[in-house]
Amino acid sequence: MKKKSNILTVTKKEIARFVGDKRMIMMILLPAVMIYVMYSFMGSAFTNLFSVDDEYSPIAYTVNLPRPFIPMLEATGLEIIEASDRDVIQIKEYISKKQGELLLVFPENFIEIINDYNVQTSMVPAPNVEIYFNSSDINSAGAFNNIILILDNYEASLVNKFDINRGILNADLVTADDLSASIMSMMMPMLLLMFLYSGCASLAPESIAGEKERGTLATLLVTPLKRSELAIGKILSLGLLSLLSGFVTALATILSLPKLMGDAAEFMDTGIYNATDYLLLACVILSTVLLLVTLISIMSAFAKTVKETTAVVTPLMIVIMLIGLSGMFSSTVPDSLYFLIPLYGSVQSMSGIFSMSYSTINIALSCAGNLLLAFIGAFVLTKMFNSEKVMFSK
Amino acid sequence: MGVILQAEGLSKTFRLSAKQQKLQKTKEKVIKAVDDLSFEANEGEIFGLLGPNGAGKTTTLRILATLIKADSGEATIDGASIRTQPEIVRSKIGFLTSELKLEDFFTPNYLFDFFAKLHHIDAAKSSQRKEELFKKFGVDEFAEVKVSNLSTGMKQKASLVISIVHDPNIIIFDEPTNGLDVLTAKVVTDFLIELREQGKTIIVSTHIFSLVEKICDRVGIIINGKMAVCDTLKSLVSDKPLEDVFFDIYSQEVGDTL
Ligand SMILES: Nc1ncnc2c1ncn2[C@@H]1O[C@H](COP(=O)(O)OP(=O)(O)OP(=O)(O)O)[C@@H](O)[C@H]1O
Numbered sequence: 098m099k100k101k102s103n104i105l106t107v108t109k110k111e112i113a114r115f116v117g118d119k120r121m122i123m124m125i126l127l128p129a130v131m132i133y134v135m136y137s138f139m140g141s142a143f144t145n146l147f148s149v150d151d152e153y154s155p156i157a158y159t160v161n162l163p164r165p166f167i168p169m170l171e172a173t174g175l176e177i178i179e180a181s182d183r184d185v186i187q188i189k190e191y192i193s194k195k196q197g198e199l200l201l202v203f204p205e206n207f208i209e210i211i212n213d214y215n216v217q218t219s220m221v222p223a224p225n226v227e228i229y230f231n232s233s234d235i236n237s238a239g240a241f242n243n244i245i246l247i248l249d250n251y252e253a254s255l256v257n258k259f260d261i262n263r264g265i266l267n268a269d270l271v272t273a274d275d276l277s278a279s280i281m282s283m284m285m286p287m288l289l290l291m292f293l294y295s296g297c298a299s300l301a302p303e304s305i306a307g308e309k310e311r312g313t314l315a316t317l318l319v320t321p322l323k324r325s326e327l328a329i330g331k332i333l334s335l336g337l338l339s340l341l342s343g344f345v346t347a348l349a350t351i352l353s354l355p356k357l358m359g360d361a362a363e364f365m366d367t368g369i370y371n372a373t374d375y376l377l378l379a380c381v382i383l384s385t386v387l388l389l390v391t392l393i394s395i396m397s398a399f400a401k402t403v404k405e406t407t408a409v410v411t412p413l414m415i416v417i418m419l420i421g422l423s424g425m426f427s428s429t430v431p432d433s434l435y436f437l438i439p440l441y442g443s444v445q446s447m448s449g450i451f452s453m454s455y456s457t458i459n460i461a462l463s464c465a466g467n468l469l470l471a472f473i474g475a476f477v478l479t480k481m482f483n484s485e486k487v488m489f490s491k
Numbered sequence: 492m493g494v495i496l497q498a499e500g501l502s503k504t505f506r507l508s509a510k511q512q513k514l515q516k517t518k519e520k521v522i523k524a525v526d527d528l529s530f531e532a533n534e535g536e537i538f539g540l541l542g543p544n545g546a547g548k549t550t551t552l553r554i555l556a557t558l559i560k561a562d563s564g565e566a567t568i569d570g571a572s573i574r575t576q577p578e579i580v581r582s583k584i585g586f587l588t589s590e591l592k593l594e595d596f597f598t599p600n601y602l603f604d605f606f607a608k609l610h611h612i613d614a615a616k617s618s619q620r621k622e623e624l625f626k627k628f629g630v631d632e633f634a635e636v637k638v639s640n641l642s643t644g645m646k647q648k649a650s651l652v653i654s655i656v657h658d659p660n661i662i663i664f665d666e667p668t669n670g671l672d673v674l675t676a677k678v679v680t681d682f683l684i685e686l687r688e689q690g691k692t693i694i695v696s697t698h699i700f701s702l703v704e705k706i707c708d709r710v711g712i713i714i715n716g717k718m719a720v721c722d723t724l725k726s727l728v729s730d731k732p733l734e735d736v737f738f739d740i741y742s743q744e745v746g747d748t749l
């Protein structure tokens with residue numbers, strides 16, 4: 098007589114155990130709350146750091162400033178204070194103390210000199226303009242950039258052989274979508290992998306090492322429940338809950354991004370992806386979660402206590418962080434075969450999906466790699482549940 | 492009334508970690524917990540494994556329940572081998588020991604249903620059995636209270652009820668009255684006698700002589716992992732009380748007088 102499998106019974110019990118436990122729910126929600134609070138804090142700190150006060154007009158000290166430049170400088174919002182050669186040392190000190198933003202030192206009769214100057218025939222070096230600023234002062238650095246631009250344009254107009262982009266303001270033809278895609282493909286794979294990992298790592302030790310420690314796993318082992326059913330049931334329920342936890346954390350991140358990045362968050366537009374992109378992403382995430390849960394479960398089964406698991410799991414965490422980082426900094430798409438490498442393939446696939454340049458085959462390969470290892474892992478976990486050394490060592 | 496449980500030459504050696512060596516005050520790297528142990532239990536009897544602390548009672552019962560594997564030897568329970576058919580063995584026995592805990596987080600009611608499902612018992616049958624057993628042991632009074640909030644006695648009752656969810660023919664209880672007050676202990680021993688009347692076979696381990704004298708049909712005295720004597724209670728206590736019989740055997744086995 099073929100008996101109904103008990104996988105579902107175990108899965109349901111595991112889910113009931115976590116969903117009804119306030120402490121575990123807290124553990125699932127905690128990262129999400131922390132991310133929101135942290136981003137809000139960091140966001141306001143960033144805004145204070147980088148925002149330029151509109152009312153404020155930076156002061157430019159000038160020596161021998163030629164008349165034609167005055168309206169050009171004023172147009173950039175600079176307040177001009179004419180000084181003499183003798184004040185230069187004093188003014189430099191002001192700027193390094195952030196009491197002034199710029200110092201421009203022109204040679205006397207600058208305009209006449211450059212009009213007379215001939216690059217080909219002149220025996221003396223070209224006239225020199227000195228500009229001093231303070232890069233740690235955002236107002237000073239901004240003013241410096243403006244001045245360079247103005248002087249550069251002026252110089253170009255003197256020997257005008259050809260122009261670049263004259264009168265064209267939006268030469269960069271990047272679309273908002275492309276920008277979104279490249280930001281997302283850089284950040285999201287790493288973030289998602291970390292969220293999924295932290296979801297798994299907060300649940301599996303409790304469910305496996307915890308049950309072992311408290312002697313409740315042994316109670317299951319004296320029933321006709323198959324060890325494979327126990328292993329698969331645990332993996333499925335933990336996978337589902339980790340997905341949920343990862344999803345909540347990802348949602349918190351997306352919701353709090355505007356707080357962190359201000360207007361820049363507009364570039365993180367998730368609307369640019371279509372249903373196929375999301376479907377493939379779901380496949381990658383699902384296979385990744387199953388693998389992560391299996392790996393962490395095996396490690397928790399080795400540990401005698403929940404506390405001990407933290408130590409056992411650390412190497413895995415480091416490997417996963419490195420793999421996540423590898424996706425962040427690699428710019429070329431690796432060979433198809435590399436997608437078969439579990440977790441590494443996930444990161445590359447996610448990166449590809451987010452940058453909207455992927456091949457479905459590579460994604461399928463990465464899912465297959467993950468699932469294969471997860472499958473082997475489930476087999477190992479079954480063996481471990483069967484091993485009295487692992488289950489009952491004192 | 493045939494033999495329903497047969498154990499042949501069971502042996503089990505544990506490797507001791509440095510910590511355990513210190514704890515047990517021994518220099519030995521290994522400890523022979525069960526040593527070439529054989530015995531039989533007949534259908535419908537209560538068989539008592541009697542022995543001092545550390546004699547190997549719990550280890551023997553865990554081997555029979557297939558939680559751990561014997562290094563050598565074999566046992567068959569109702570025709571199923573503990574070596575080759577552990578799953579069948581598990582479905583035939585009810586096993587209760589203080590090391591097996593119920594999950595704190597659930598109620599006895601939930602756990603009963605859960606374990607019934609693991610034993611593939613259909614819903615109607617299991618709910619009828621739950622009602623009976625919960626009433627008999629007073630579990631119905633705390634059926635909806637989480638295990639974490641139960642007293643030791645309540646937990647023991649819940650564990651007992653859940654260990655026989657599937658109405659097994661062979662029941663293996665390790666120190667069934669340990670840690671219980673006299674009232675609860677009596678409920679348990681009365682129940683064991685009732686189970687025998689239903690034709691079930693019961694194996695209990697204990698170091699309490701009075702319990703053996705009250706309920707056991709046959710007794711195996713186990714010392715240092717070896718079966719010293721195995722006989723009916725009647726013939727063992729024919730001329731002196733069980734306690735004296737035990738001391739005689741103990742000094743013979745260990746080689747010193749108490
Ligand atoms: N997992 C284990 N690892 C190492 N030694 C063990 C293990 N389990 C039992 N032992 C040792 O085996 C011996 C027999 O233990 P066992 O628990 O079977 O005795 P017992 O008869 O049940 O004693 P008690 O009356 O104290 O329950 C003891 O010396 C014990 O320390």
Ligand SMILES: [Mg+2]
Nearest residue numbers: 548549550665
């Ligand atoms: Mg014992």
